[in-house]
Amino acid sequence: MCGECGYRTAWESTLSRHMRTHTGEKPFKCDQCGYSAARRSNLNRHLAEHTGDKPYMCGECGYRAARKSNLSDHMRTHTGEKPYKCDQCDYSAAHKKSFDLHLAKHTGDKPFMCGECGYRTTLKSLLSRHMRTHTSVKPFKCGQCDYSAARKCSFDLHLAMHTGDTPYMCEECRYRTTKKSDLVNHMRTHTGEKPYKCDQCDYSAAHKSTLNQNLAKHTGDKPYMCGECGYRTAWKSALSDHMRTHTGYKPYKCDLCDYSAAHKSALNQHLAKHTGDKPYMCGECGYRTANKSHLSDHVRTHTGEKPYKCDQCDYSATQSSALYQHLAVHTGDKPYMCGECGYRTAKKCTLSRHMRTHTGDKPYKCDQCDYSTTVASTLDNHYKTHR
Structure with missing residues (x-):
């Protein structure tokens, strides 16, 4: 059992790994850059960014990934599978991270807080990303040019400029993109779907950023x-x-x-x-x-x-x-x-x-x-x- 938070496990190795979430220890070091990780599996995934190795391939469209989990996520774009079900409404998601973000809308829970500015969020990963706005740390380094990024998603997009990889394709008009989220947004140009609703007027939007712009008109906030x-x-x-x-x-x-x-x-x-x-x-x-x-x-x-x-x-x-x-x-x-x-x-x-x-x-x-x-x-x- 963890003396800090009460977490329990049957394996000593799992407890040792868990304790690093409290101590911040990252014993696994990359020998090609300054990256370090709390888990060996995370280091192995990171090393693939240096080698460019993508051993996992989709049999449907040829998409390749460095991680087996990424391939599993990708396959859901073909199958439409959404295994994560909300027990409070009819929402379902293909990815656990999307599901966790949705659950926070029901609970309002934002347990992770920035000590610098008071920013709060539902996900530890979002807090880590936010902290880089204070530190200017850009841990993701491109091995083909001098580009570096604070976010992995930005880094992945940059790598696509070198590889030309655009794995996500619209079946309606053959539009292709490097980002799944871009494809989801693009599909709304065909369906006309506007899932983001303003709770102060009858405005609705296809994109969350557009809804945020509308909300600012109500609040007058200009930070x-x-x-x-x-x-x-x-x-x-x-x-x-x-x-x-x-x-x-x-x-x-x-x-x-x-x-x-x-x-x-x-x-x-x-x-x-x-x-x-x-x-x-x-x-x-x-x-x-x-x-x-x-x-x-x-x-x-x-x-x-x-x-x-x-x-x-x-x-x-x-x-x-x-x-x-x-x-x-x-x-x-x-x-x-x-x-x-x-x-x-x-x-x-x-x-x-x-x-x-x-x-x-x-x-x-x-x-x-x-x-x-x-x-x-x-x-x-x-x-x-x-x-």
Whole structure:
């Protein structure tokens, strides 16, 4: 029996292993990096990341894995098996971790707490991952380049860039991805399923992150702040995006030309100009677009729907961006500031346009002559001279 928590077992070796959860001892060391583990089996799995060995293969689709347990998890994508059943509702899950997270919704139990900031979570693994935000430790090292990651899921995604491995495939449209969660999200574009429900209004969403954005509208909470200009936001990702207006960082590069973008969505829109691909079509008028969000916006021109409501007056809008711009009328908030001259504006696009007065950048180019301009609408007017 464990003297710390009362855990009991029939085997001394199991008790010794259990005690390491209290002492933090990790006697099994990797001889190729700084990784260490409490269990030999964990070290063996880690070593496979250095060797690239994946001995376990799926007979259905050829997917390969370094761990037998990962192959078992993968097989459920073919069989649809969900062995973990909730005894309080009709929920079932293919994986125990998903099941444990679900159970916490019934109990509200979050036993693992961060001593630095008070963050609480249902899973010990999530607390370990959270702690790296304080320590900046990135234990997962790529053996093929100098990339390192704080999370194994991020590391696995990076490795897929080297191997080209995309084991998860949609049977509807042959879409392939490296992440099972991406496939689950993708399938909702076919089914229309929106499982995430807001408990304060009738809003529902296909993705949890989208629901979290909706909830922030109810609470008004904006915990993330820019140290440069005081801009505040409800989302960490939005703050990261905002910071690029100060740094000018554009990490997303086009491999067909010299275009680069601050945001992945902007790069995806740009790539559609090279391919001409417009997979999203309006059933009413045949309008086609490269972006699903653009199609959703367009459909509202037919339905007249204006789902974005102002809670301070009777204004409503077809697009969330229009509502945010309107809210600035009430608050007077101008979060976007030019680092060159101090100009402030309520709109990010207006700041981007303003910055061109400093840089001289003219990104809108005529494909019939050498004319270029800083503003898209000016290019549209220019095209009329060629007609």
